[in-house]
Amino acid sequence: MDPMLPRRYRVLRARPESAGVATVDLAPVDGPPMRFAPGQFNMLYAFGVGEIPVSISGDAAAPVLTHTTRDVGPVSRAIVGLKEGDMLGVRGPFGAPWPVAAAKGRHVLVVAGGLGLAPVRPILTHVLANRADHAGLTLVYGARSPQDLLYADDLRDWRARPDATVEVTVDHARPGWTGRVGVVTTLIPRALAGVAPDSVTAFLCGPEIMMRFCVQALGQIGIPPSACWVSLERNMKCAVGFCGHCQFGGDFICKDGPVFRYDRVAARIGVKEL
Amino acid sequence: MAHPPLLLRDPRDLVTALVAAGFRVIGPKPAEGALTYAPITPDDLPQGLTDTQAPGNYRLEPGPPGRWFDYVVGPHSWKAWLFPARQKLFSADRTAAGFDLTAHEDPYPPTAFFGVRACEIAAIEVQDRVFDNGTFADEGYARRRAATLIVAVNCARAAETCFCATMKTGPRAERGCDLALTELATGTGLLLEIGSDRGAAVAARLALPLADTARQAEARAISARAAAAQTRRMPQDVAARLAANPEHPQWDDVASRCLSCANCTLACPTCFCSDVEEVTDLSGAHAERWRSWDSCFSIDFTHVHGGSVRLSTRSRYRQWMTHKLSSWHDQFGTSGCVGCGRCIAWCPVGIDITAEAAAICEGGPP
Ligand SMILES: Cc1cc2nc3c(=O)[nH]c(=O)nc-3n(C[C@H](O)[C@H](O)[C@H](O)COP(=O)(O)OP(=O)(O)OC[C@H]3O[C@@H](n4cnc5c(N)ncnc54)[C@H](O)[C@@H]3O)c2cc1C
Ligand code: SF4
Ligand code: SF4
Ligand code: FES
Numbered sequence: 294m295d296p297m298l299p300r301r302y303r304v305l306r307a308r309p310e311s312a313g314v315a316t317v318d319l320a321p322v323d324g325p326p327m328r329f330a331p332g333q334f335n336m337l338y339a340f341g342v343g344e345i346p347v348s349i350s351g352d353a354a355a356p357v358l359t360h361t362t363r364d365v366g367p368v369s370r371a372i373v374g375l376k377e378g379d380m381l382g383v384r385g386p387f388g389a390p391w392p393v394a395a396a397k398g399r400h401v402l403v404v405a406g407g408l409g410l411a412p413v414r415p416i417l418t419h420v421l422a423n424r425a426d427h428a429g430l431t432l433v434y435g436a437r438s439p440q441d442l443l444y445a446d447d448l449r450d451w452r453a454r455p456d457a458t459v460e461v462t463v464d465h466a467r468p469g470w471t472g473r474v475g476v477v478t479t480l481i482p483r484a485l486a487g488v489a490p491d492s493v494t495a496f497l498c499g500p501e502i503m504m505r506f507c508v509q510a511l512g513q514i515g516i517p518p519s520a521c522w523v524s525l526e527r528n529m530k531c532a533v534g535f536c537g538h539c540q541f542g543g544d545f546i547c548k549d550g551p552v553f554r555y556d557r558v559a560a561r562i563g564v565k566e567l
Numbered sequence: 568m569a570h571p572p573l574l575l576r577d578p579r580d581l582v583t584a585l586v587a588a589g590f591r592v593i594g595p596k597p598a599e600g601a602l603t604y605a606p607i608t609p610d611d612l613p614q615g616l617t618d619t620q621a622p623g624n625y626r627l628e629p630g631p632p633g634r635w636f637d638y639v640v641g642p643h644s645w646k647a648w649l650f651p652a653r654q655k656l657f658s659a660d661r662t663a664a665g666f667d668l669t670a671h672e673d674p675y676p677p678t679a680f681f682g683v684r685a686c687e688i689a690a691i692e693v694q695d696r697v698f699d700n701g702t703f704a705d706e707g708y709a710r711r712r713a714a715t716l717i718v719a720v721n722c723a724r725a726a727e728t729c730f731c732a733t734m735k736t737g738p739r740a741e742r743g744c745d746l747a748l749t750e751l752a753t754g755t756g757l758l759l760e761i762g763s764d765r766g767a768a769v770a771a772r773l774a775l776p777l778a779d780t781a782r783q784a785e786a787r788a789i790s791a792r793a794a795a796a797q798t799r800r801m802p803q804d805v806a807a808r809l810a811a812n813p814e815h816p817q818w819d820d821v822a823s824r825c826l827s828c829a830n831c832t833l834a835c836p837t838c839f840c841s842d843v844e845e846v847t848d849l850s851g852a853h854a855e856r857w858r859s860w861d862s863c864f865s866i867d868f869t870h871v872h873g874g875s876v877r878l879s880t881r882s883r884y885r886q887w888m889t890h891k892l893s894s895w896h897d898q899f900g901t902s903g904c905v906g907c908g909r910c911i912a913w914c915p916v917g918i919d920i921t922a923e924a925a926a927i928c929e930g931g932p933p
Contacts, residue, residue: 296703297656298670340659340666341854343845365872380665528869530843533703537840538868540890543897548702564813566882
């Protein structure tokens with residue numbers, strides 16, 4: 294099969310999340326639904342505009358394919374503008390997933406910044422559906438402002454779960470916001486109060502600088518980089534190791550990542566302009 | 568090689584035999600003062616040419632009369648045929664229900680590459696691994712590669728920029744070719760070695776005499792001389808040194824000279840980076856996706872929302888050279904440099920990858 298040729302999908306449902314951010318549910322026009330693992334991504338092709346990498350943000354057990362995209366340029370704008378019934382091309386799934394199954398018996402910590410909640414959402418749905426397999430679940434989620442929070446319904450449902458801890462913070466509050474204000478790093482110790490550090494597996498997704506500080510903060514409370522997983526982002530033109538754009542030292546982020554154990558990439562993350 | 572070597576009087580006869588066997592023959596063709604690889608007829612094969620190469624310098628010029636292959640590699644490489652500089656991936660046409668996708672395949676008839684140097688065979692083998700990485704395979708590349716017969720030429724001389732011997736890729740083609748020629752003393756013909764059954768089938772059309780052992784020894788001595796003539800060396804520990812030295816001051820030094828022009832990446836026979844772009848017609852009802860060569864020296868190469876990751880020339884040159892000589896090993900189990908010297912000759916400011924490698928290996932942590 295030609296790995297550069299998309300399959301056609303149709304939009305079953307499109308819904309706005311926040312200003313410039315929308316989520317679409319997709320189903321293939323022909324052929325079986327896509328099987329994927331949490332953390333993988335697709336190349337989404339907008340007719341006449343182009344193709345970009347977007348993480349799969351839906352439930353791996355659900356029959357539809359879900360993507361949440363922020364409008365930052367021509368292709369993402371076309372995807373955010375999709376309506377029910379529209380068609381788009383999809384190649385994938387690509388990349389190394391979050392090792393969720395390997396976190397069996399462990400306390401799963403998910404730290405997300407901004408749109409970083411999209412790629413970790415499949416972890417949350419999976420762990421919540423198989424909650425007995427894990428010692429615990431904590432989500433720490435930070436957004437720029439209350440208006441930028443994604444997945445309002447999910448957040449409400451997750452918060453209502455007695456067997457999960459959910460902490461949400463914003464950088465800038467607005468009138469009416471009664472939640473926390475500040476960066477996610479400061480919330481981590483509180484969110485993990487009473488949890489044995491050596492039982493934690495952390496999955497982090499957000500700006501590189503945020504992930505770096507979070508791993509430091511986790512280290513301070515006894516959770517080593519080898520228990521931390523991050524998802525990295527680079528320009529991608531192919532997702533299959535051909536175009537060279539996503540190289541990060543010896544790794545192709547599209548194929549060897551985007552999910553990496555932090556200790557594998559720690560030294561490189563510190564090098565400017567790598 | 569299972570088949571005994573033969574003696575060929577005139578290389579044009581081999582081109583004729585390849586054409587008769589149904590191959591399109593791509594071979595050396597001088598154009599605009601440089602050697603290129605283009606479709607040739609037997610009579611196109613140039614004679615009496617040599618080249619002078621040095622950092623930032625290339626000249627194709629008259630050489631000893633009667634010699635067929637005294638020039639070495641020019642700015643072109645075979646990758647232009649196996650991995651075309653621009654290829655259409657697919658087209659999309661708007662329909663009432665959305666759009667239709669049509670995969671695209673450029674025709675590629677059975678093709679013989681005539682005059683492939685040993686370093687170039689190594690470069691093709693390097694790209695073979697890139698385009699079939701164990702998880703994904705580029706179907707077009709695989710199709711073209713399978714339809715290609717390789718006729719090697721073992722270099723009788725090396726340019727000043729050549730360093731295949733230190734990269735262990737040449738100058739003698741020990742494998743990876745269907746046929747291999749070594750030009751013997753002027754006027755005495757060429758040794759024709761056979762590397763595959765496909766090659767043997769072509770050679771059989773010529774009913775050539777066997778080459779005696781003296782001729783075989785002469786050919787080996789010619790290759791040994793071409794190796795001994797090379798002066799450039801690659802430090803043996805370069806891969807580890809580069810990996811350990813992303814902040815070496817030499818990167819600033821080379822950045823002060825490098826123009827970020829991307830000549831080196833375009834000339835390099837192993838560089839594989841590509842861009843993909845969307846092309847639409849005026850009606851907006853027809854779109855095509857095209858893949859074209861790209862370079863890690865271009866500023867947009869690492870563009871992500873918010874800006875490029877590698878903004879400075881320092882970071883881009885570092886990426887290029889560290890990838891070639893170090894991280895390529897991590898990715899593909901080989902060096903990404905085959906020692907052809909193209910990047911040295913075609914760099915407008917004469918930056919020499921072997922000199923830069925030596926400078927970094929000398930200072931800084933091991
Ligand atoms: C593995 C991965 C997962 C991603 N998941 C999501 C997601 O779930 N939701 C989401 O909204 N965005 C996601 N992104 C980022 C998204 O791909 C970019 O926002 C998008 O490429 C911007 O393209 P554009 O044409 O709209 O904008 P422009 O900024 O004009 O981009 C032009 C071109 O640059 C490249 N590019 C620009 N920004 C990025 C970037 N951040 N990453 C990679 N290539 C880029 C693309 O090739 C793009 O076509 C992800 C990126 C990666 C690598
Ligand atoms: S890096 Fe330079 S010498 Fe090495 S293969 Fe590429 S062009 Fe040839
Ligand atoms: S090394 Fe030379 S050829 Fe390569 S980008 Fe710099 S100036 Fe151009
Ligand atoms: S996106 Fe093309 S090599 Fe990774």
